[in-house]
Amino acid sequence: MATDTYRTAPTEEAVRAALATVNDPEINRPITDLGMVKSVEIAADGAVAVAVYLTVSGCPMRETITSRVTEAVQGVEGVTGVQVELDVMSDEQRRELAASLRGGQAEREVPFAQPSSLTRVYCVASGKGGVGKSSVTVNIAAAMAADGLKVGVVDADIYGHSVPRMLGTEGRRPTQVEDMIMPPSANGVKVISIGMFTPGNAPVVWRGPMLHRALQQFLADVYWGDLDVLLLDLPPGTGDIAISVAQLVPNAEILVVTTPQQAAAEVAERAGSIAVQTHQKIVGVVENMSGLPCPHCDEMVDVFGTGGGQRVADGLTQTTGAQVPLLGSIPIDVRLREGSDEGKPVVLTDPECPAGAALRAVAGKLGGRQRGLQGMSLGLTPRNKF
Template identity: 75%
Template sequence: MPLSSTLPAEADIRTALAGVNDPEIRKPITDLGMVESVAVHPDGVVEVAVLLTVAGCPMRDTLTNDVTAAVAKLAGVTGVRVNFGVMSDAQRKNLQTTLRGGQTAEPVIPFAQPGSLTRVYAVASGKGGVGKSSVTVNLAAALAARGLSVGVLDADIYGFSIPRMLGVEGRPTQVEQMIMPPQSHGVKVISIGMFTPGNTAVVWRGPMLHRALQQFLADVFWGDLDVLLMDLPPGTGDIAISVAQLVPGAEILVVTTPQQAAAEVAERAGSIALQTHQRLVGVVENMSWLELPNGERMDVFGSGGGEAVSAALSRTLGAQVPLLGQIPLDPRVREGGDSGIPLVLSDPDAAAAKALSGVADKLAVRQRGLAGMSLGLTPAARR
C-alpha cells in the first residue's frame, strides 16, 4: 500500500485524462464533459466515472483501455477502475452545443460557410461501371495516410458501396440530433447503407434524396476536415443538382474510362459545371490499360478517353481541366473493394496504387488558405 504522500492528485489524474480522446468524436473526454468524477483510494486504486453519450456505446472497451492506460502511468497508481454511466438529456444537449461551437440554432452545412477551409471534391461520372467509387476510396485512404483529416460522403443513395469498400462495419452513433460517423483507415464515412437493414433497396424520389444529402452534410459531426470526398451517383440527376445547391464551392472530379463512348458521357457529366458555376478540378482515367506479364500493355477499353474529356471540357469551360492521372487495370483494386482495404494501403507499390497516390498528391498540395486561421500575431499597442 503506497504512502498517502505518493498518491496522485486528482488534478494530475484529470490532466492525464485530457489526453484521452473519445473514439468517435476525436476530442478529449475532459472537454466533452464525459468525466463525471475521479476518486483516489488509499491503496492507490483510482476510480474514474465516465459518462457515455448513449447507452450501449460500441466504444466502451476502447474507452476502458485508453483511460486505464493514461491513468496507470501516474506515480503511485496501483490500479484503475473505470465505471460507466450515461449522459442525461441535458448533458447531451450541452455536448451538442459544445461540438457546434456554442451554437444552439438549427444545424448548418459547415462546408457551405464563407470561412470553411475544407476542400470538397464531388467525384462524378457520366455512367456507372467506370470505377468511380474505387477511385474515391483509394484517394480518401491515400490522403488520410498523408496525415490529412478526410471524410467520405456516399452520395450514391441507390447504389451505395462505400462502407464495404472502406471496411466500415460500425454504425453511426446519434447524440441528440447530431450523428457521429464511423471511421476506417483514418477516414470518416457516412452512407445511407448504415441506416438500412441488410441489403434493402432505397426507393426514394428526388425531394427525399435532397433531404438525405442535406442531413449528411449538416447533421453529421465531421469535425475539422481538410478534405471531403463525395461519391456521386452516375449522371447529372437530382444529387448532382443538390450538391451544387447545398455546397456551391464543391469542385468536380470526373472519372472516365478510355472508351470513347464512356468519354462522351463523362464529358456531359463534367459540363454540368457550366450550369452550376462549379470548378472542375480535373479528370481521372480509370482502367487505362492492362499490363501483361511480358511488360506489354493491352488497351482493354481502348485509349485516349481521358485526354479527350480533358480537352473537350477545357474548350467548353474556357479554362484548363487537367488529366490528373491514368489508372491501370488491376484485379487487386476490385479485391481491395471487396475486402475493405484499398489498394493504396494493401500494396502501395502496385502500378495502380502509385497512379492513384499520384492523383492524391495533386489534390493534397492544394492549400486550405488562411481564412479563419489564427496567425499567432499580437497587435502592437499604440504609442
C-alpha cells in the same frame, strides 16, 4: 536493511490531466472537454476509480474508451490500480454536448459551405456507372489520410451505395447524440452512407426531395470535426444529387472519372459540363481502367481503348474555358478489385503496385492543393474618409 515502501498517492489534478489526453474515438476531442468524466476517486493506497459518461447506452466504442482511460491513468505516478465505471449521459447532457459541438449554434448549417471553411470539397462524378468511381474515391481518401490529412467521405450515391464495404466500415452504425451523428471511421477516414441506416441489402426507393434531405443531413447533421478534405461519391449522371450538391456546397470542385472507352468518355464529358450551369470548378479528370499490364511482358493491353481521359479533359477545357488537367490514369489491377471487396484499399495494402502508385499520385495532387479565396471573407472593414 529496510526498504522504504512509502508511496505518495496521486492527486486528482494529475489524474484529470491524464484524462485530458484521452480523446473520444468518435468525436476525436478530449473526454474532459466533452463533459464525459463523471467523477474521479482516489484511495489512500493509490487505487483510482474513474466514472465516465457514454453518449448513448449502446456506444460501440465503450471498450476502446475503457482501455484508453485505463492506459492514461495507469501512467500517473503513484497509481496502483485503475477501475473504470461507465454511465450514460442524460438527455440534458446530450443536448448540452450537441450544442457545444455546434459551437453554440442552434440552427444546423452546412459547415463546408461557410466562407470561413478551409476544407477542400471534391465531388467525384461520372457519366456512366461501372467506371470505378467509388473505388477511386475510397483509395484517394485512404491515401490522403495516410499522408496525414483529416479526411471524410460522403457516400452520396444513395441508390448504389458501396463505400462502407470498400473502406472497411460495413456493419458499423453511426452513433447519434441528440440530433447529431458521429460517423464511423476506418483507415483514418470518416465516412457516412445511407447503407449504414438500411437493413441488410434493402433498396432505397426515394424521389428528389428525400434525396436532397438525406444529403443535407449528411453534410449538416454529421459531426465531421475539422477536416482537410471532404470527398463526395456522387451517383452517375446529372440528376438530383448533383444539383443538390451545387446548392448545398457551391464551393465544391468536381473530379470526373471516366474509362478510355469513347462512349464512356462522351458521357463523362456531359456529366462534367454541369459545372458550367452550377458555376463550379472542375479540378481534373481521372482515367480508370486505362489498360491491362501483360503478365508475360511489359506491354499494356488496351482493353477499353485509349485516350478517353485526355479527350474528356480537352473537351471540358473547351467547354468551361478553364484548363482541366488529366490527373492520372489507373491501370486495371486485380488487387484494386480485391481490396475493394475486402475493405482494404490497395493504396494501403500494396502502395507500390501500378494501380496503387497511380492512385497515390492523384491523391498527392489533390491533397496538396490550397483552398483559394473564392467566397471567403477577407475580414476587411470599409474606412470612412471623413
